[in-house]
Amino acid sequence: MELEFLGTGAGSPARYRNVTSIALKLLDERNAVWLFDVGEGTQQQILRTTIRPRKVEKIFITHLHGDHIFGLPGFLSSRSFQGGKQPLTIYGPKGIRDYVQTSLRVSDSRLTYPIKYVEVSDNGQVFEDDTFRVECRKLDHRIASFGYRVIEKNHTGELLVAKLQAAGVQPGPEYGLIKAGKAVTLANGQVLPSGDFIGPAQKGRIVTILGDTRRTANSYTLAANADVLVHESTFGQPDGRMAYNYYHSTSAQAAEVAKKAHVKQLLLTHISARYVGKAAHQLQTEARQIFPNTRVMKDFDQVEVPLAKHQPITK
Amino acid sequence: MELEFLGTGAGSPARYRNVTSIALKLLDERNAVWLFDVGEGTQQQILRTTIRPRKVEKIFITHLHGDHIFGLPGFLSSRSFQGGKQPLTIYGPKGIRDYVQTSLRVSDSRLTYPIKYVEVSDNGQVFEDDTFRVECRKLDHRIASFGYRVIEKNHTGELLVAKLQAAGVQPGPEYGLIKAGKAVTLANGQVLPSGDFIGPAQKGRIVTILGDTRRTANSYTLAANADVLVHESTFGQPDGRMAYNYYHSTSAQAAEVAKKAHVKQLLLTHISARYVGKAAHQLQTEARQIFPNTRVMKDFDQVEVPLAKHQPITK
Numbered sequence: 143m144e145l146e147f148l149g150t151g152a153g154s155p156a157r158y159r160n161v162t163s164i165a166l167k168l169l170d171e172r173n174a175v176w177l178f179d180v181g182e183g184t185q186q187q188i189l190r191t192t193i194r195p196r197k198v199e200k201i202f203i204t205h206l207h208g209d210h211i212f213g214l215p216g217f218l219s220s221r222s223f224q225g226g227k228q229p230l231t232i233y234g235p236k237g238i239r240d241y242v243q244t245s246l247r248v249s250d251s252r253l254t255y256p257i258k259y260v261e262v263s264d265n266g267q268v269f270e271d272d273t274f275r276v277e278c279r280k281l282d283h284r285i286a287s288f289g290y291r292v293i294e295k296n297h298t299g300e301l302l303v304a305k306l307q308a309a310g311v312q313p314g315p316e317y318g319l320i321k322a323g324k325a326v327t328l329a330n331g332q333v334l335p336s337g338d339f340i341g342p343a344q345k346g347r348i349v350t351i352l353g354d355t356r357r358t359a360n361s362y363t364l365a366a367n368a369d370v371l372v373h374e375s376t377f378g379q380p381d382g383r384m385a386y387n388y389y390h391s392t393s394a395q396a397a398e399v400a401k402k403a404h405v406k407q408l409l410l411t412h413i414s415a416r417y418v419g420k421a422a423h424q425l426q427t428e429a430r431q432i433f434p435n436t437r438v439m440k441d442f443d444q445v446e447v448p449l450a451k452h453q454p455i456t457k
Numbered sequence: 458m459e460l461e462f463l464g465t466g467a468g469s470p471a472r473y474r475n476v477t478s479i480a481l482k483l484l485d486e487r488n489a490v491w492l493f494d495v496g497e498g499t500q501q502q503i504l505r506t507t508i509r510p511r512k513v514e515k516i517f518i519t520h521l522h523g524d525h526i527f528g529l530p531g532f533l534s535s536r537s538f539q540g541g542k543q544p545l546t547i548y549g550p551k552g553i554r555d556y557v558q559t560s561l562r563v564s565d566s567r568l569t570y571p572i573k574y575v576e577v578s579d580n581g582q583v584f585e586d587d588t589f590r591v592e593c594r595k596l597d598h599r600i601a602s603f604g605y606r607v608i609e610k611n612h613t614g615e616l617l618v619a620k621l622q623a624a625g626v627q628p629g630p631e632y633g634l635i636k637a638g639k640a641v642t643l644a645n646g647q648v649l650p651s652g653d654f655i656g657p658a659q660k661g662r663i664v665t666i667l668g669d670t671r672r673t674a675n676s677y678t679l680a681a682n683a684d685v686l687v688h689e690s691t692f693g694q695p696d697g698r699m700a701y702n703y704y705h706s707t708s709a710q711a712a713e714v715a716k717k718a719h720v721k722q723l724l725l726t727h728i729s730a731r732y733v734g735k736a737a738h739q740l741q742t743e744a745r746q747i748f749p750n751t752r753v754m755k756d757f758d759q760v761e762v763p764l765a766k767h768q769p770i771t772k
């Protein structure tokens with residue numbers, strides 16, 4: 143599980159930062175990539191990475207401002223052009239379907255795969271399967287803006303193959319029974335309880351990615367105990383009033399969320415073009431005074447989200 | 458008058474060519490820039506040039522395929538963000554207004570300037586003022602695709618100031634009369650005919666920019682005697698059947714148009730990503746066998762369109 147920042151700017155593309163898009167790479171976990179927002183030029187940024195558009199399984203849109211969606215029709219078309227066949231689901235505020243469908247219809251784009259739309263309008267769960275769950279909550283922006291909390295389910299422990307073989311169980315259907323939590327009875331009548339032959343379970347990870355927002359209570363709920371919080375940081379502390387007026391956050395406000403929500407790591411993005419070089423570094427300095435494990439992201443930065451190794455799960 | 462190629466690729470952005478956009482820089486002529494097509498990422502390309510979005514006065518869309526329009530909403534938003542106040546006119550096939558308006562409405566983009574839409578559906582003149590005239594004609598593509606012929610009106614000659622002063626006329630209202638073609642009567646009764654004090658007129662230039670197309674008769678009409686013809690060249694000669702099947706042209710077909718239409722210069726663009734390096738050069742070689750003054754364009758190439766100096770205008 144890795145995050146790759148495809149665009150870390152705010153509002154308009156700038157020389158050193160493209161507009162917003164974030165890839166959550168779940169290649170080991172589900173051989174898939176999820177995108178969060180698709181600003182204009184995202185497909186061009188992807189050309190400079192190892193991401194393959196056909197692997198993009200889900201797209202989560204935080205809000206409908208142009209710097210978060212204007213790359214969507216082009217990305218969808220190119221995914222088709224490159225032979226993508228797998229269905230793709232787009233989650234986003236009401237209006238996203240109208241925008242995408244109008245763009246594809248007017249441009250006579252015929253995709254090689256179906257798109258499923260999930261328009262979100264309230265707090266709640268938007269997706270769940272065997273390995274992941276995604277919840278969203280409304281933030282405080284000029285238009286409806288959402289944050290997404292991606293919750294990986296706990297990993298069951300590994301099968302202890304050496305220990306099974308020592309107990310006289312060779313590879314075969316018994317291994318499946320043990321993995322499924324069932325006891326196995328040997329030919330000699332001995333009963334092997336499943337729990338003795340499975341390693342410790344591992345806690346799933348939590349990645350929270352917020353859309354543009356002012357400071358708001360739902361950010362804390364979404365970020366609670368997350369392994370990684372991705373938060374906008376459009377402005378610096380001296381520009382706090384401007385942040386408020388434009389429905390954005392300062393890096394210090396993002397750090398307060400990270401601190402109170404007890405996240406492990408804070409990644410700042412959506413940086414206004416006014417902060418270049420040292421000024422962008424200053425955003426990081428201001429945030430670190432409140433939450434030390436903070437980094438300001440640049441385009442193409444990659445961040446590994448490690449499993450907490452051998453951490454026992456407390457029920 | 459200069460052309461600057463902002464994107465010279467076909468279909469999808471590729472590593473070395475962005476999707477289509479061409480700037481016709483009319484800075485001396487009308488302190489304005491006209492864009493022909495606005496593929497995704499055009500505003501990012503513009504960031505790497507000296508073009509200022511607020512100077513873009515008109516946008517001509519050849520056809521509605523995504524690689525020619527998906528950069529339009531983002532460009533329009535950034536032009537507003539950067540303080541553009543002047544009205545902007547968009548010419549294009551029916552549907553362009555729906556696409557732009559839906560994109561701006563869904564994204565809650567409020568522009569600082571008005572947009573005028575001119576939806577074209579037939580052959581004819583789409584614009585005329587004192588200095589320029591633009592005509593369009595329908596080409597042969599899978600969807601409605603147009604070519605534009607930009608006709609600069611003839612330049613009246615320069616005022617011959619030294620000759621006027623030698624004749625005893627000092628700067629003043631008489632200079633305006635002479636320029637306006639009126640005779641001037643001196644205090645001594647001598648009559649100075651306007652024509653004696655104005656240099657030779659200069660022929661206006663013609664720039665023809667075609668959208669995606671198969672070979673078709675209207676291309677010749679649009680390109681007749683043009684100073685510059687910009688023609689698509691999606692494929693090479695060995696892929697002629699593919700060009701036909703996909704409603705595109707080979708570089709050799711473009712060269713035939715240039716030759717029969719007696720243009721001065723042929724610029725090839727909309728190059729498929731399959732032609733890289735030597736293969737792209739081969740497109741040029743094939744075209745030059747038919748029309749020697751041909752160049753395959755690369756992103757950011759600039760081409761001056763010179764006035765034919767002192768060329769007498771034959772009426």
Ligand SMILES: [Zn+2]
Pocket residue numbers: 152153162207209210354412
């Ligand atoms: Zn934004």
Ligand SMILES: [Zn+2]
Pocket residue numbers: 467468477522524525669727
């Ligand atoms: Zn095209």
